[in-house]
Amino acid sequence: FxxxxxxxxxxxxxxxxxxxxxxxxxxxxxxxxxxxxxxxxxxxxxxxxxxxxxxxxxxxxxxxxxxxxxxxxxxxxxxxxxxxxxxxxxxxxxxxxxxxxxxxxxxxxxxxxxxxxxxxxxxxxxxxxxxxxxxxxxxxxxxxxxxxxxxxxxxxxxVAAGAVARASPKLGQPVLVCGAGPIGLAAALCARAAGAHPVCITDLDEHRLAQAKSFGFEHTVKVDLKWTREEFGQVIRDKMGEGCHPEIAFECTGAQSSIAGSIYALIDGGTLLQVGCGKPEIELPIMAMSFREVSIVTSFRxxxxxxxxxxxxxxxxxxxxxxxxxxxxxxxxxxxxxxxxxxxxxxxxxxxxxxx
Amino acid sequence: FxxxxxxxxxxxxxxxxxxxxxxxxxxxxxxxxxxxxxxxxxxxxxxxxxxxxxxxxxxxxxxxxxxxxxxxxxxxxxxxxxxxxxxxxxxxxxxxxxxxxxxxxxxxxxxxxxxxxxxxxxxxxxxxxxxxxxxxxxxxxxxxxxxxxxxxxxxxxxVAAGAVARASPKLGQPVLVCGAGPIGLAAALCARAAGAHPVCITDLDEHRLAQAKSFGFEHTVKVDLKWTREEFGQVIRDKMGEGCHPEIAFECTGAQSSIAGSIYALIDGGTLLQVGCGKPEIELPIMAMSFREVSIVTSFRxxxxxxxxxxxxxxxxxxxxxxxxxxxxxxxxxxxxxxxxxxxxxxxxxxxxxxx
Amino acid sequence: FxxxxxxxxxxxxxxxxxxxxxxxxxxxxxxxxxxxxxxxxxxxxxxxxxxxxxxxxxxxxxxxxxxxxxxxxxxxxxxxxxxxxxxxxxxxxxxxxxxxxxxxxxxxxxxxxxxxxxxxxxxxxxxxxxxxxxxxxxxxxxxxxxxxxxxxxxxxxxVAAGAVARASPKLGQPVLVCGAGPIGLAAALCARAAGAHPVCITDLDEHRLAQAKSFGFEHTVKVDLKWTREEFGQVIRDKMGEGCHPEIAFECTGAQSSIAGSIYALIDGGTLLQVGCGKPEIELPIMAMSFREVSIVTSFRxxxxxxxxxxxxxxxxxxxxxxxxxxxxxxxxxxxxxxxxxxxxxxxxxxxxxxx
Amino acid sequence: FxxxxxxxxxxxxxxxxxxxxxxxxxxxxxxxxxxxxxxxxxxxxxxxxxxxxxxxxxxxxxxxxxxxxxxxxxxxxxxxxxxxxxxxxxxxxxxxxxxxxxxxxxxxxxxxxxxxxxxxxxxxxxxxxxxxxxxxxxxxxxxxxxxxxxxxxxxxxxVAAGAVARASPKLGQPVLVCGAGPIGLAAALCARAAGAHPVCITDLDEHRLAQAKSFGFEHTVKVDLKWTREEFGQVIRDKMGEGCHPEIAFECTGAQSSIAGSIYALIDGGTLLQVGCGKPEIELPIMAMSFREVSIVTSFRxxxxxxxxxxxxxxxxxxxxxxxxxxxxxxxxxxxxxxxxxxxxxxxxxxxxxxx
Ligand SMILES: NC(=O)c1ccc[n+]([C@@H]2O[C@H](COP(=O)([O-])OP(=O)(O)OC[C@H]3O[C@@H](n4cnc5c(N)ncnc54)[C@H](O)[C@@H]3O)[C@@H](O)[C@H]2O)c1
Ligand SMILES: NC(=O)c1ccc[n+]([C@@H]2O[C@H](COP(=O)([O-])OP(=O)(O)OC[C@H]3O[C@@H](n4cnc5c(N)ncnc54)[C@H](O)[C@@H]3O)[C@@H](O)[C@H]2O)c1
Ligand SMILES: NC(=O)c1ccc[n+]([C@@H]2O[C@H](COP(=O)([O-])OP(=O)(O)OC[C@H]3O[C@@H](n4cnc5c(N)ncnc54)[C@H](O)[C@@H]3O)[C@@H](O)[C@H]2O)c1
Ligand SMILES: NC(=O)c1ccc[n+]([C@@H]2O[C@H](COP(=O)([O-])OP(=O)(O)OC[C@H]3O[C@@H](n4cnc5c(N)ncnc54)[C@H](O)[C@@H]3O)[C@@H](O)[C@H]2O)c1
Ligand SMILES: [Zn+2]
Ligand SMILES: [Zn+2]
Ligand SMILES: [Zn+2]
Ligand SMILES: [Zn+2]
Missing domain, CATH: 3.90.180.10 (Medium-chain alcohol dehydrogenases, catalytic domain)
Structure with a gap:
């Protein structure tokens, strides 16, 4: 040396x-x-x-x-x-x-x-x-x-483990991960290892979702940017199934539509864990959050x-x-x-x- | 009867x-x-x-x-x-x-x-x-x-006790309460009883702040709607003092400027507890929140x-x-x-x- | 029907x-x-x-x-x-x-x-x-x-999931499970699924430990009732390795020696989660617990x-x-x-x- | 200087x-x-x-x-x-x-x-x-x-604030403090400031209880060492009243009888926060704890x-x-x-x- x-x-x-x-x-x-x-x-x-x-x-x-x-x-x-x-x-x-x-x-x-x-x-x-x-x-x-x-x-x-530490899934909690880039995939791996089940992953890109599948994540959603956030929420809920609406969403895209949509996908009382970085300012449906007690927790490094x-x-x-x-x-x-x-x-x- | x-x-x-x-x-x-x-x-x-x-x-x-x-x-x-x-x-x-x-x-x-x-x-x-x-x-x-x-x-x-249960101040944590209406005043009373100290209260209206004072809250801030959110944050921090930047803000106005300003007033890692209801959609400085690990927790009834x-x-x-x-x-x-x-x-x- | x-x-x-x-x-x-x-x-x-x-x-x-x-x-x-x-x-x-x-x-x-x-x-x-x-x-x-x-x-x-909900392992926390009966094995399965890693299981009986192994738990300890609790603690720590001293022990035997030994096996600040039932009264090293901030949490059904x-x-x-x-x-x-x-x-x- | x-x-x-x-x-x-x-x-x-x-x-x-x-x-x-x-x-x-x-x-x-x-x-x-x-x-x-x-x-x-941080009373939770020495009194002051209400304090010594009273704590109990732990539990519960059975007991004597009695005084699901130091080993009613999901949390410095x-x-x-x-x-x-x-x-x- x-x-x-x-x-x-x-x-x-x-x-x-x-x-x-x-x-x-x-x-x-x-x-x-x-x-x-x-x-x-x-x-x-x-x-x-x-x-x-x-x-x-x-x-x-x-x-x-x-x-x-x-x-x-x-x-x-x-x-x-x-x-x-x-x-x-x-x-x-x-x-x-x-x-x-x-x-x-x-x-x-x-x-x-x-x-x-x-x-x-x-x-x-x-x-x-x-x-x-x-x-x-x-x-x-x-x-x-x-x-x-x-x-x-x-x-x-x-980064993923840090996010999971900020909003730790309880055993068997359904979790949504938005974005199947390195951070989203890592978040899915960490959330699953921490007890999340099932885990559903979104992306715009089929190849990244294929990668998610090869890690054993069965629930993947190719996002259509034309969906309203209500539609996005419904697609996720339908995909994950009754009794499995997500309790935590690890948002790893930073895209406004993904953040707002996740708020609608989450079960009442759920938590959006914001990891992704995007525009400095975004529009948020704060009343829909309040009436359903949905929170946004952030995670930094x-x-x-x-x-x-x-x-x-x-x-x-x-x-x-x-x-x-x-x-x-x-x-x-x-x-x-x-x-x-x-x-x-x-x-x-x-x-x-x-x-x- | x-x-x-x-x-x-x-x-x-x-x-x-x-x-x-x-x-x-x-x-x-x-x-x-x-x-x-x-x-x-x-x-x-x-x-x-x-x-x-x-x-x-x-x-x-x-x-x-x-x-x-x-x-x-x-x-x-x-x-x-x-x-x-x-x-x-x-x-x-x-x-x-x-x-x-x-x-x-x-x-x-x-x-x-x-x-x-x-x-x-x-x-x-x-x-x-x-x-x-x-x-x-x-x-x-x-x-x-x-x-x-x-x-x-x-x-x-x-309502106030419910909000305090969602983001319970630890003994001696500095807390900001935005809005000195019935809910804001109740939130201040509950937060103080739950260990918050000091408590700073804002309002647009002097009479409501006078009421806050008569409840024993010394730190009151009459908000000027012309302040930028950075200025708002600085006013609050100056008022509460070094070592006393708020760790939790109970937002009881629903006003966008109050929400955004509170995010800047909070210490890094702090929590905005949203109680107030206002416009269904608001602009939020999500990146400033992420880089400083500030979260938004909501409270419903x-x-x-x-x-x-x-x-x-x-x-x-x-x-x-x-x-x-x-x-x-x-x-x-x-x-x-x-x-x-x-x-x-x-x-x-x-x-x-x-x-x- | x-x-x-x-x-x-x-x-x-x-x-x-x-x-x-x-x-x-x-x-x-x-x-x-x-x-x-x-x-x-x-x-x-x-x-x-x-x-x-x-x-x-x-x-x-x-x-x-x-x-x-x-x-x-x-x-x-x-x-x-x-x-x-x-x-x-x-x-x-x-x-x-x-x-x-x-x-x-x-x-x-x-x-x-x-x-x-x-x-x-x-x-x-x-x-x-x-x-x-x-x-x-x-x-x-x-x-x-x-x-x-x-x-x-x-x-x-x-029963096991209830115990895990009372002392939820964080992602990657080392966990000890005492007793490889149905409840101990279930606790090990639940703790692992909830993020515990590694998991070490004890029993007096080789056949039950063999069953634990067949579930994929590599760290098993056949307990010798002649060990002092300090020796028990050391055996567990040696088995799990440096950096892996258990943070939580799911005690599923109810045996006094297992409870007291687990207190010594746990890392400072760790938690004994008592599931097992045994004698109504046991001797506990309360000072050793206090000086090392070890707690006992119980779980009922x-x-x-x-x-x-x-x-x-x-x-x-x-x-x-x-x-x-x-x-x-x-x-x-x-x-x-x-x-x-x-x-x-x-x-x-x-x-x-x-x-x- | x-x-x-x-x-x-x-x-x-x-x-x-x-x-x-x-x-x-x-x-x-x-x-x-x-x-x-x-x-x-x-x-x-x-x-x-x-x-x-x-x-x-x-x-x-x-x-x-x-x-x-x-x-x-x-x-x-x-x-x-x-x-x-x-x-x-x-x-x-x-x-x-x-x-x-x-x-x-x-x-x-x-x-x-x-x-x-x-x-x-x-x-x-x-x-x-x-x-x-x-x-x-x-x-x-x-x-x-x-x-x-x-x-x-x-x-x-x-010491008291550290104990309160380990088992923080929620707003309005009834709390028992055992021992009215400097640490017990400090624990009562901190627990009250952190939201505990009502607070009940025990001691063997009238003068120390008088001191507790002068701090504004109305519920004091002069302990009789002849009481069984069940009797101790009942005295505390009667003193604090229906709906006010203690959820946390800050044990600041280290005496075995006080520890065991507190377990009986606590509401089902309650927490004994052990601060006091005494004999290295004590007998604990572990089954009574388990069946009632009572936990013992320790606090060190x-x-x-x-x-x-x-x-x-x-x-x-x-x-x-x-x-x-x-x-x-x-x-x-x-x-x-x-x-x-x-x-x-x-x-x-x-x-x-x-x-x-
Ligand atoms: N909080 C932190 O400490 C921290 C640390 C590292 C990275 N990050 C952030 O995490 C994010 C993810 O990082 P990465 O390296 O995986 O980035 P990446 O760009 O490789 O991956 C993002 C993925 O999101 C997908 N995507 C974009 N818009 C989408 C939408 N509307 N719906 C669904 N999927 C969408 C993209 O197709 C891409 O696959 C980045 O914003 C990054 O800045 C945060
Ligand atoms: N989350 C819940 O479950 C729940 C329950 C009840 C009430 N609320 C909401 O709580 C809020 C407060 O209720 P209230 O009865 O006290 O209302 P209120 O209108 O009497 O009080 C609001 C106060 O905020 C002040 N204010 C307005 N804009 C401000 C700003 N930018 N900065 C500082 N102060 C400002 C006003 O002067 C007023 O004194 C309302 O929005 C109400 O809808 C929520
Ligand atoms: N808390 C609850 O709600 C709850 C519910 C169900 C069962 N339990 C209790 O959980 C315990 C386990 O239940 P189970 O059905 O698995 O019982 P079990 O008797 O089948 O298993 C206990 C295992 O512990 C082993 N063991 C005994 N002493 C030991 C020691 N000193 N060191 C290591 N291993 C030792 C035994 O060999 C046996 O394999 C029982 O005490 C039961 O009463 C509690
Ligand atoms: N955990 C820690 O980090 C820490 C730090 C400092 C002190 N301590 C311990 O805290 C305890 C209290 O400290 P202190 O300075 O107040 O001691 P102290 O001796 O002055 O006070 C103890 C009080 O408990 C009373 N008492 C004794 N037996 C009792 C019983 N059975 N029921 C009711 N009251 C009883 C005594 O009359 C006395 O007033 C000591 O055991 C001390 O070692 C722990
Ligand atoms: Zn219902
Ligand atoms: Zn530093
Ligand atoms: Zn050190
Ligand atoms: Zn009932």
């Missing part, structure tokens, strides 16, 4: 909506950090967003930035204060580095830390380079039986999920979650990897960048 | 936006019901709504209807199956008669019973008549020390609140809640009572109709 | 610790009830208890009593008020008939109804006869794809479980739960069935009585 | 069951710590325990130790990394210094941190000296309007309580909590202060040591 034996190439985004590769220095290792040779990194929709629109909400690409936050790798160096890792340890990277000083952190809700530094989100550089320094507290060992590709899947599964997701993934509790990975590229081919994500005909779900 | 010794006058609403008094027959007492001589009834905003607009949401005044659902009285007759009441018992009326057969009822969530018959809401006649038959299961004894006027206050306090609210009210846990009652009229003056509600210069909060 | 075409034979217990068969009259059908031809009934440890000891806790066999409470069958007659069933409907029987008038019932906690009439528990006759009348509210349709034997398994699975357990069972979410049934007898052979339960060499788990 | 202008006298305990005063060096200030001039310290029962028995549970006084953990004071020096404090700030000391690296800390449950260093508990020296260095993360500013004596009350109130308790105390939400303080001594009179605690005729509740 020699340090810097290969060039530390990195994938950058610029605010002019371009991405490019450029080498960066081998990182220095702070006392509480480790240097990790990143072996696998998934590309997330947010990366595409920073690339194509230069921002997510109020968070803008003002300066060139290394992207990436879904990573696993091997430790090359450990900082002087670090006792629980050694060079050679294989780890998954938790990208949100919280302060553990603020009220939110001290209450265990560190995903809301106002001082968080999140890899690949301005102004913090990300993990799409060969070598990265990262605080040891946010590195998590992965077992020998787990691949780096799986280690990099822990991040999207953590994750907290305390890595150790448990690593275990569940390694023990195949989700089934074979690696089916989420449809394409893999070498680090040097990162631009091609990004191009694949935005080429609809590629029908990618999760695209990963691997390095030996 | 002779039956029908006085005429059974009633207050009716017609779909042409008029209200009128008309006598109805003395009620027959079903085996599971009691006949109650109604001694006090509060007028609620929903009554004004049925009168002035002929509907609330999808619920329309198609046929002439006796209004009223905030009542207390004395039992005149008990049905043949009723064992826990006798003539002469003083009771508060719980107006929502649920089925206790359906899934929601059996789970304890009987406020969501699809078969509910709710007094004064089409097609169910209400309690604004002298004599009313009501199922015994939804009558609740009030102690000798409690007036009928207080017994009729149990209903709006139950109440369940299991009567016995506890009666105790708390009787034991003065809320202070002197009868201050909510600003005007009282005789049953025969019901039209005048309604007129008072819609006359702004009267500055009414809760108007009640009393009968000897 | 002719009524009473065969004699209504029944299995009785007498306070002198004997059981016997005796015919009873065909039941009359109250307005809210149905008459059910019982097709399958499981024998529960409590039946053995009433037989062998004449009591469970304060509940004594003062008068001869028909036993039985784990049953499914087909409806022969429906009472005059019953609208949601018809003759020919196949149903599983929920044996605890609650009042739905009391505070517990109205709050949804009807398992605690003080007026409950529980089949086969003094003074209420049970379901171990050919024909039984039972209130329609406590009958639940089973799908055509479900056997009566499965319909009768809904009861023990409901079930509420709201039938519809969901029927769905989960029918959809094979538990795997093949019929493996719990090791022996079946005809109704006329009921005495032999009981004898099998108490013959250790039979290695029975669940013994059922079937009727055509 | 000159450092060390007076001798740093300290109160020590020795394992031979003696206490003594001895000067210690002025503390050095680590980068993340502050040096505090301790102005007020309460004496807790645990200090008496270490003195009189040399141990609490497995935690023994092997080496001479400075006692004390209920303190407030003024900052003299701030460590080089500390940015949120300055000399002259008035603070309350949170004595349990957790690691914020372990699983419990990261989940917000830092009271269970296995690496915690707790002031005045072996092997960590306490706060009963004039000058103490303490990590800044565990110091909390108190407002100008709050005395140091009140600042030192934040610790016992935090506190987490996240300081800021909120400081606010509530300062805003007089508890009423005048300083009534808990019955005796005050100078730092130099610490031995006399301890003597007062163990002299029954002094009728002390909270004894404090003050320094100018």
């Amino acid at each position: 020699q340090r810097g034996e290969k060039p530390n190439v990195a994938l950058w985004v610029r605010k002019d909506n371009s991405i490019y590769m450029r080498e960066i220095p081998y990182p220095t290792c702070a006392p509480d950090a480790c240097v990790v040779h990143i072996k696998a990194t998934g590309i997330c929709g947010s990366e595409i967003h920073f690339w194509k629109t230069g921002r997510i909400g109020d968070c803008k690409v003002d300066h060139d930035l290394v992207l990436g936050h879904e990573s696993a790798g091997i430790i090359l160096e450990v900082g002087s204060n670090v006792t629980n890792f050694k060079a050679g340890d294989r780890v998954s990277v938790e990208p949100g580095v919280a302060c553990f000083e603020c009220k939110q952190c001290i209450s265990g809700r560190y995903n809301l830390c106002p001082k968080v530094a999140f890899s690949g989100t301005p102004p913090t550089h990300g993990t799409m380079s060969r070598y990265v320094a990262h605080p040891a507290r946010f590195l998590h060992k992965i077992p020998e039986t787990m691949t780096y590709a799986e280690g990099a899947l822990v991040e999207p599964l953590s 994750y907290k305390q999920t890595w150790p448990v997701v690593i275990r569940l993934l390694n023990d195949k509790v989700f089934g074979d979650a690696t089916q989420l990975i449809t394409h893999s590229f070498k680090l040097e081919e990162s631009l091609e990897a990004f191009q694949t994500c935005v080429t609809a005909s590629e029908r990618s779900i999760k695209v990963q960048i691997l390095d030996d | 002779q039956r029908g010794e006085k005429p059974n006058v009633a207050l009716w609403v017609r779909k042409d936006n008029s209200i009128y008094m008309r006598e109805i027959p003395y009620p027959t007492c079903a085996p599971d019901a009691c006949v109650v001589h109604i001694k006090a009834t509060g007028i609620c905003g929903s009554e004004i709504h049925f009168w002035k607009t002929g509907r609330i949401g999808d619920c329309k005044v198609d046929h002439d209807l006796v209004l009223g659902h905030e009542s207390a009285g004395i039992i005149l007759e008990v049905g043949s199956n009723v064992t826990n009441f006798k003539a002469g018992d003083r009771v508060s009326v719980e107006p929502g008669v649920a089925c206790f057969e359906c899934k929601q009822c059996i789970s304890g969530r009987y406020n969501l019973c699809p078969k509910v018959a709710f007094s004064g809401t089409p097609p169910t006649h209400g309690t604004m008549s002298r004599y009313v038959a009501h199922p015994a299961r939804f009558l609740h004894k009030i102690p000798e020390t409690m007036t009928y006027a207080e017994g009729a206050l149990v209903e709006p306090l139950s 109440y369940k299991q609140t009567w016995p506890v609210v009666i105790r708390l009210l009787n034991d003065k846990v809320f202070g002197d809640a009868t201050q909510l009652i600003t005007h009282s009229f005789k049953l025969e003056e019901s039209l005048e009572a309604f007129q008072t509600c819609v006359t702004a210069s009267e500055r009414s909060i809760k108007v009640q109709i009393l009968d000897d | 002719q009524r009473g075409e065969k004699p209504n034979v029944a299995l009785w217990v007498r306070k002198d610790n004997s059981i016997y068969m005796r015919e009873i009259p065909y039941p009359t059908c109250a307005p809210d009830a149905c008459v059910v031809h019982i097709k399958a009934t499981g024998i529960c440890g409590s039946e053995i208890h009433f037989w062998k000891t004449g009591r469970i806790g304060d509940c004594k066999v003062d008068h001869d009593l028909v036993l039985g409470h784990e049953s499914a069958g087909i409806i022969l007659e429906v009472g005059s008020n019953v609208t949601n069933f018809k003759a020919g409907d196949r149903v599983s029987v929920e044996p605890g008939v609650a009042c739905f008038e009391c505070k517990q019932c109205i709050s949804g906690r009807y398992n605690l109804c003080p007026k409950v009439a529980f089949s086969g528990t003094p003074p209420t006759h049970g379901t171990m006869s050919r024909y039984v009348a039972h209130p329609a509210r406590f009958l639940h349709k089973i799908p055509e794809t479900m056997t009566y034997a499965e319909g009768a398994l809904v009861e023990p699975l409901s 079930y509420k709201q479980t039938w519809p969901v357990v029927i769905r989960l069972l029918n959809d094979k979410v538990f795997g093949d739960a019929t493996q719990l049934i090791t022996h079946s007898f005809k109704l006329e052979e009921s005495l032999e069935a009981f004898q099998t339960c108490v013959t250790a060499s039979e290695r029975s788990i669940k013994v059922q009585i079937l009727d055509d | 000159q450092r060390g202008e007076k001798p740093n006298v300290a109160l020590w305990v020795r394992k031979d069951n003696s206490i003594y005063m001895r000067e210690i060096p002025y503390p050095t200030c680590a980068p993340d710590a502050c040096v505090v001039h301790i102005k007020a310290t309460g004496i807790c029962g645990s200090e008496i325990h270490f003195w009189k028995t040399g141990r609490i549970g497995d935690c023994k006084v092997d080496h001479d130790l400075v006692l004390g953990h209920e303190s407030a004071g003024i900052i003299l020096e701030v460590g080089s990394n500390v940015t949120n404090f300055k000399a002259g700030d008035r603070v309350s000391v949170e004595p349990g210094v957790a690691c914020f690296e372990c699983k419990q800390c990261i989940s917000g449950r830092y009271n269970l941190c296995p690496k915690v260093a707790f002031s005045g508990t072996p092997p960590t020296h306490g706060t009963m000296s004039r000058y103490v260095a303490h990590p800044a993360r565990f110091l909390h500013k108190i407002p100008e309007t709050m005395t140091y004596a009140e600042g030192a009350l934040v610790e016992p109130l935090s 506190y987490k996240q309580t300081w800021p909120v308790v400081i606010r509530l105390l300062n805003d007089k939400v508890f009423g005048d909590a300083t009534q808990l303080i019955t005796h005050s001594f100078k730092l130099e009179e610490s031995l006399e202060a301890f003597q007062t605690c163990v002299t029954a005729s002094e009728r002390s509740i909270k004894v404090q040591i003050l320094d100018d």
